[in-house]
Amino acid sequence: MNRPKQHEDRAARLRAQIPEAGFPRGVGVASATTFVLLLLIAAFTALYLSTAGPLSLIRADDQAGRVSDEVTAGQQRTTAGLAQSVATSATAAAGDLQVAAGSGVFDTADDTALLTRLGETYEDWRGVVVYDLASQKVLATRGEPVPVETLRGVAVGNLTVRPVARPGDTPLVLTALPLTGARAGKLLVVSTALRTAAGDLDKGAQQQIRLVTTDGAVLHTSGSDVAATDRPAQELLSRAATAAAAAQSGVLTGEAVAEKGKELAPVVSYAPVSPAGIGGSLGLSVVSFSRFPVEAVPVRWPGLIPAAALLVLAVAGFVLLRRTVVAPIRRLRTDALAVAAGALGKPVRQSRISEVNRVTTAVERYRSKLRRRKPTRKVRPFLSAQLVIVLVALALLGWSGAVAATLGRQHAEVSPTMLSEHGVRVTRSADTLRRSLAEGLTDLQSVARLGRGKQPDQLRGMLDRLAGTESRFRSVYVADSQGAVRLLAGRESLRDPGKLPDGEGLRQHNTSGRVPVVYAFTPLPDSKNVLVGEYDVPRMAELLGSAGGRVRVVDEGKRTIADTEGYLAFDALTDPALIKNVDAAQSGKDARETTPAALVAAQRLADKGNAASLKWVVVAEQPIGSLGLADNTVRSGARVAALLTAVVALMLFAWHLLVVVRPLRRVGDEARRIAGGDTGAVVYPQRQDEIGTIASCVEICRQALNDGRVRLGEVRRPTGAATDQTELIQRIELDEPPQTLEDQAKNDYLRWLNRAGV
Structure with a gap:
């Protein structure tokens, strides 16, 4: 058998002794995974960022x-x-x-x-x-x-x-x-x-x-x-x-x-x-x-150009990473295996990538020392693997920012039909609230008629019915001429003690405080007592949901009484568009407007009747971004694509930094230390990938520099640390935790050797 074939067989046997796990390990996995993800995002950008949607490719009626x-x-x-x-x-x-x-x-x-x-x-x-x-x-x-x-x-x-x-x-x-x-x-x-x-x-x-x-x-x-x-x-x-x-x-x-x-x-x-x-x-x-x-809906494809640009960036970034990061590391692994297997006749190929060059220079010095020859001339690196990764990530982040700033910020055109429909819904919501308030007063009037000639205690059954769990009232009670509560059903009254107004009707009790107090009242016949029902404000807000968007009820001072979203009681309106439309509604004018951000409509609660005394206005704003418009679909899709690309860019950087650059630098530091003559400390492979294989080869070379070329070609335990190894093996068998960081490293190395079958 000739010598090159013999060296190849020894390298293959050594390679078989050093385990390398599959996905997600491996120096080429990160670049391949991010490339596939970027291709998917580019396809999403091209198809989904369309005014007619992705189905317009196969459905002709989407163009109508x-x-x-x-x-x-x-x-x-x-x-x-x-x-x-x-x-x-x-x-x-x-x-x-x-x-x-x-x-x-x-x-x-x-x-x-x-x-x-x-x-x-x-x-x-x-x-x-x-x-x-x-x-x-x-x-x-x-x-x-x-x-x-x-x-x-x-x-x-x-x-x-x-x-x-x-x-x-x-x-x-x-x-x-x-x-x-x-x-x-x-x-x-x-x-x-x-x-x-x-x-x-x-x-x-x-x-x-x-x-x-x-x-x-x-x-x-x-x-x-x-x-x-x-x-x-x-x-x-x-x-x-x-x-x-x-x-x-x-x-x-x-x-x-x-x-x-x-x-x-x-x-x-x-x-x-x-x-x-x-x-x-x-x-x-x-x-x-x-x-x-x-x-x-004219069929437009604003996502085609960004998708093409992302495709170019994905291909260019993938090729750059494979050429400048993955390929040099794999070439280093091949040369390091050859040296560790005893094939010392061929020089180690040097690299222009600084992180790889530190290891190739050291392995070449091992080879020359074992052959007792001078090492080949050093090659000066001019590029960092980390810099390449940063440049690729920044390019993707730049694409993400450009898409978010252009397609992700475009405004949608709202048709007059949509504004009209929004105004009609607000009018209906105001009418629903008005009827509920009026019916509450009617209920009190009916109870007052049925209670004619009776003592307050005899009204208990009817009051309990009015203040039931599904009632519009939070509390119903009988008050005397001074406003003091004599008979209560439901929750505690929130109205401050004091004389009630004459007659009957609807009133807003306060303009500040923790909770708005709105009540209906009617006198009890043949008595100086008054029947009062305090409305449940959250239940009032539930009646406004059909208008869509955020709907508020404001009083004469533009203070919030009810809101379909979270709010502070009596919080004053600050949006100029809302204030403008509330003023228009209070004066009886048409109050509908399309702003750059929302549809706004306002409606006075009542022009006549008992509810008119409240002087309330129902005002609603529907964000344009929530409307089912074609341009909104494009904008939302652009933001999703930009966000996904930014996440992939950050993942690409972090994955390469943690899995490739930093482990390679650690091996480089160990390799340079050994090349400088410090061959006492063991090099422990901390990863089951190409970089872990390189670390194992560095350790084999360290043993060969100490014990001679006979150590080449096989994975062996370090001979100078037998006592420490025996102690560590006993700890492993007893599942005892390592006492020092050095013990932890040795522990990991022994586990790796056991998995390798050594």
């Missing part, structure tokens, strides 16, 4: 106009709010009956007197009867005829609500309460009108609201007509009714058609009516139909 995502989402919120409003209207009489049950009004045996008292108390009831379900006879009646025949065959075991259709008129709601005592087996049936959304319709959007039953029958419609010949619209309505009947909610969009010079697309949203706290189910759904202008 479409209704904004914010418009469709707003329609869904509005429909859900309408469904909740219908449920509240449908269960209003049920709540009244629950309150009346605690008043003792049912104690009278005279049915006519009972109905007269209830009819005078609840003026919005259309009709009320006492009905014998067994004989199917009406025993007493008051007001309009009640269609009790719809209850035949219905098992009414508890409070039950059922809708009743009236052709060409507003639907009725029948509320049936099983009576007890002497009237056991009979029902008290109340008919009320179901509140519709006719006043809330957006005429510009040709909106129609439908109440649909579970079998698809239309119970009531309001708003613009949808032609029966409009097959696409009818199909959308049918699909929506079917989905809503299954207690689902959602939104459907049809194809746009030309109408009056505009491209209009039908939008159908649906939501089930889900009342709580009653027996049975209403079996109703709200289906909203509208037509909105589509937004032309």
